[in-house]
């Protein structure tokens with residue numbers, strides 16, 4: 130083949146960091162589920178079930194969760210301001226949504242939802258978000274510290290680019306954790322310094338393990354730059370206790386690490402015994418200010434009771450860096466011009482929902498409570514069902530949108546998986562899918578202590594389906610255990 134006709138790009142000439150991304154991102158189980166869904170459309174009798182049930186997706190609206198009315202009203206009015214001048218509008222939209230849309234449009238240069246904004250995000254919206262954060266934390270928040278972003282994934286990648294110089298730089302990252310972090314590190318060429326969450330301790334962060342991993346990495350010449358902590362946790366669903374958070378802050382301060390606090394599930398807490406506390410509030414309560422600790426926290430409109438993941442709204446709050454570093458953060462943020470305006474508006478609403486006296490106040494709380502209670506009941510039913518089954522142990526779902534049970538697979542099941550060159554947890558999840566139509570994500574997608582097997586199941590299915598899922602799951606699991614019993 131002459132050079133002229135050779136392909137300009139082949140797999141061999143791709144960036145090796147892309148090739149180094151874990152294979153699980155291609156999703157053996159999710160891919161199989163999609164193919165089965167297509168098959169069912171043309172041949173409905175092909176499997177012993179009539180639909181694929183996606184317990185792998187953290188996509189609330191896709192799974193039937195209804196959007197919060199107030200948020201959508203404001204977005205609609207901002208996107209089509211012509212409505213604000215129509216007499217019919219006041220009979221369709223609530224009065225506080227109309228007022229809020231007017232206020233928001235006044236903050237947006239040119240009142241142009243289709244325009245670029247300031248690259249850090251519209252100033253007036255950042256001011257509103259800073260007020261929301263300060264109210265949440267009871268500590269001041271500076272709007273200059275807020276960068277409005279397209280969800281939380283985009284700023285995580287950005288921060289990795291800022292921190293990682295070469296493969297000698299590492300980041301402490303929880304295992305199990307969302308693959309966003311491990312893949313972002315892989316793309317930047319960072320060294321992953323894993324620390325294992327303590328399953329028997331309710332998925333807490335073990336400071337002794339952190340120290341061991343940090344010292345181990347340093348002894349190998351790795352410069353550890355930061356520590357990722359996800360609270361509430363994905364896939365593990367834990368809410369950290371305050372004492373543990375204080376230990377983490379102290380650890381980062383003493384070891385001079387940037388604390389990367391993923392707080393995207395801050396609204397998803399289902400236990401009365403715990404509550405979400407931001408790492409910034411923890412640090413400030415401990416008396417640590419800007420000089421003491423470098424902290425970046427991430428939030429997003431994708432989760433919570435709002436679940437607006439397709440809107441791609443989010444922010445990062447950047448504190449504890451000197452002005453030179455901040456200029457560089459700003460420079461990198463400006464490369465993507467600005468985040469989308471609808472996402473920016475939505476973050477400002479999420480951080481400043483209707484207040485007492487507003488027309489939407491009661492309906493907003495009713496919608497919010499309905500969603501949260503439904504998630505909570507779903508989580509409880511799933512945890513109870515999983516714990517009732519042979520070989521399954523499931524921690525309480527305290528927060529986020531997931532349960533992450535461990536499953537003790539019989540040796541014969543592990544051997545059968547290995548004979549097929551498949552990971553045992555993938556084997557289990559594929560068997561479940563083929564027998565029930567239920568899609569789960571195997572624990573190996575998130576990492577797990579070697580020799581243990583888990584799966585992640587979301588709690589987002591509509592409540593009327595939960596019993597069906599549990600019944601199908603139980604029947605499958607009992608048959609599976611019988612088939613492979615040692």
Ligand SMILES: Cc1ncc(COP(=O)(O)O)c(C=O)c1O
Pocket residue numbers: 187279280281282283307309359363391393428429430431438442443
């Ligand atoms: C822990 C965690 N962080 C970040 C993200 C990124 O979310 P998004 O980019 O949709 O805001 C997710 C998405 O599921 C997540 O689970």
